[in-house]
Amino acid sequence: MEIIFQPWPWYFGGPLIALTLFLYFYFGKNFGASTNFETLCTMAGAGKISDYFKKDWKERDFALLFVVGLIIGGFISSNYLILDQAIDLNPKTLQELTDLGFSNVGKTYFPDEIFSNDVALSIKGFLILILSGVCIGFGTRYAGGCTSGHAITGLSNFQLPSLLAVIGFFIGGIIAVWFLIPLIF
Amino acid sequence: MKNIKFLVLGIFFAIVLSKVQAISWFRFYEMFKFQSFHMFGIIGGAIIISSVIMQWFKRGNIKDINGNKIIPKPKKRGVVRTLVGGTFFGLGWGISGACAAPVFVILGFKWLPALIILLGALIGAFIYGLLSNRLPN
Numbered sequence: 001m002e003i004i005f006q007p008w009p010w011y012f013g014g015p016l017i018a019l020t021l022f023l024y025f026y027f028g029k030n031f032g033a034s035t036n037f038e039t040l041c042t043m044a045g046a047g048k049i050s051d052y053f054k055k056d057w058k059e060r061d062f063a064l065l066f067v068v069g070l071i072i073g074g075f076i077s078s079n080y081l082i083l084d085q086a087i088d089l090n091p092k093t094l095q096e097l098t099d100l101g102f103s104n105v106g107k108t109y110f111p112d113e114i115f116s117n118d119v120a121l122s123i124k125g126f127l128i129l130i131l132s133g134v135c136i137g138f139g140t141r142y143a144g145g146c147t148s149g150h151a152i153t154g155l156s157n158f159q160l161p162s163l164l165a166v167i168g169f170f171i172g173g174i175i176a177v178w179f180l181i182p183l184i185f
Numbered sequence: 186m187k188n189i190k191f192l193v194l195g196i197f198f199a200i201v202l203s204k205v206q207a208i209s210w211f212r213f214y215e216m217f218k219f220q221s222f223h224m225f226g227i228i229g230g231a232i233i234i235s236s237v238i239m240q241w242f243k244r245g246n247i248k249d250i251n252g253n254k255i256i257p258k259p260k261k262r263g264v265v266r267t268l269v270g271g272t273f274f275g276l277g278w279g280i281s282g283a284c285a286a287p288v289f290v291i292l293g294f295k296w297l298p299a300l301i302i303l304l305g306a307l308i309g310a311f312i313y314g315l316l317s318n319r320l321p322n
Binding site for chain 1: 188189190199209212213224263282289297
């Protein structure tokens, strides 16, 4: 029982993510997450404005159920399975973020400076969140995948487009973390 | 409901990502700063094991639940699409610490900020849909 409530070491992650990928394919579908953004657009009626979204979302009901599962799983984890969200960060990371003005660095999964409700409802905080979201939605669809579809499914299947996409992920991520975060905070 | 298994798999995947901290903003910051092995170990491990699984699929050693051969879809080709699209995604991922599956998991942790990110992602996907014919490949 102990192990359920303790933080899991990194080496639990790879095998269990691979197991998820295996089961997803075994159940007859291609593993990925970001196509759901398009499906949700279709459900919201985007097909009335653009033919791109004129699809039958019911064909992707399996993926929508997976998404509902992700939300339920997140709720279960946050409320019942993680008693302490403290993260064993590199002391250098901790110092850097503290210097940038972040409080309680690594005490929880998410920094209050971005993820508290007060910040989310401030103009600056709202813009940070929504513009990040726009980049995620636009970028994953243009690139044709996200961490699941490209980095894990694509790379393990030796897909050249996925290698290029992952290089792109890191170009963007490095610009964000090395240059934009210090600029914003 | 034959697809209920996907719901269960989603719950499982969310718990895995949550427990190994692969939804934490701090972990992604650390990753893009190359200050920790944690996320590289998780993603690298997943890729290595999955590449073995992919070989089983390709050789037809393992059929899917309906007895069909499992054929992972080839990814759309294009240098501009993958590099530029990937860079946009990386920017959003680096700042918000959310990628496509974790954003739904984070709804269960921090519903309001995650909902705003998700709303943005839908707007972004919608913009892509509008422009998809005109964007370079």
